[in-house]
Amino acid sequence: MIKTFLIERRSWILVFLFQQCFILLIAYIDSAIPFKPVLYIVYLSLIMFTIFVVIRCHKETKFYKSLEEWENNLDVTSINDPESPFETIIERSITGQTKQLKQTASQNRLMLENEKDELMAWIHEVKTPLTAMHLIIERMEDQSFKSSLSYEWLRIHLLLDQQLHQKRISFIENDLSLETIQLKSLIFKEIRDLQSWCIQKGIGFDIQLETAEVLSDAKWLSFIIRQLLTNAIKYSETSDIVIKSYEQNDRTHLEVKDFGRGIDPKDISRIFDKGFTSTTKHHDHASTGMGLYLAKKAAKPLLIHMNVHSTPNMGTSFTLTFPKRNEFVNIISV
Incomplete structure (x- = not known):
């Protein structure tokens, strides 16, 4: 994160260093300006600037570290509170998008549950005429015709059974009875x-x-x-x-x-x-x-x-x- 901060602020750092080098160059060229006092001032400025960069690095990266560690699980409580206008903009954007995603996910989940309930209800409804059909097939006398119908009935029964278990399998842990x-x-x-x-x-x-x-x-x-x-x-x-x-x-x-x-x-x-x-x-x-x-x-x-x-x-x-x-x-x- 420190490396990222230095890359982000490299333009400011380069401007400051260029400014200090320019001051030293002027003092070196112009004999009317004493060079050693200017060198001393530049030295103190570098120390103060370094301290400033360290403090700002700690302060500014705290928010972005929380973003980096955020698991993107629609829970924004783990993100640190913003401490600057730009961080506030980012925090508002993330919070707004997360809220919208939660609403969309909730609506989709509700629609999926309704579709699943409707499908399971339909499967149970279809089983009633299938049972009646099976009883009718059992009373048939033509064995060849009876065998063909029984096979087709079985295929439908197995497909419905597979579909029913496919919908139930998502909550199988709640359905186990050893x-x-x-x-x-x-x-x-x-x-x-x-x-x-x-x-x-x-x-x-x-x-x-x-x-x-x-x-x-x-x-x-x-x-x-x-x-x-x-x-x-x-x-x-x-x-x-x-x-x-x-x-x-x-x-x-x-x-x-x-x-x-x-x-x-x-x-x-x-x-x-x-x-x-x-x-x-x-x-x-x-x-x-x-x-x-x-x-x-x-x-x-x-x-x-x-x-x-x-x-x-x-x-x-x-x-x-x-x-x-x-x-x-x-x-x-x-």
């Missing part, structure tokens, strides 16, 4: 919901649950597993999906493995990015690029680590590593 979950019942429920899709694609399941239960949030764990299963079904054809759980290093692991088209190695690091679909099958319009992104985001507050291994044309394996029980203290304390 309990002991039976993996078998949870996984079987998700498989039953996806049954029509699996039948259409000729996909079966090989379930090997060495560890029967985990401690987590049932609703959000169901959502994560649902995204992994839909992802495995989407990219598989006439093959089994292996689901197994086991203990390793005092942690429970749940693996979902398919034998589908796999993931290109260059895409592995990006599959959890928002909106990313694929570089090899970029024309695939069935993928939204949101499922794995939301699953990863939901897993974070649950302290679940997601790991993926994939070989092109051989299949993909997603592994959920659950935390130890004592680590849930971090969740409860949030």
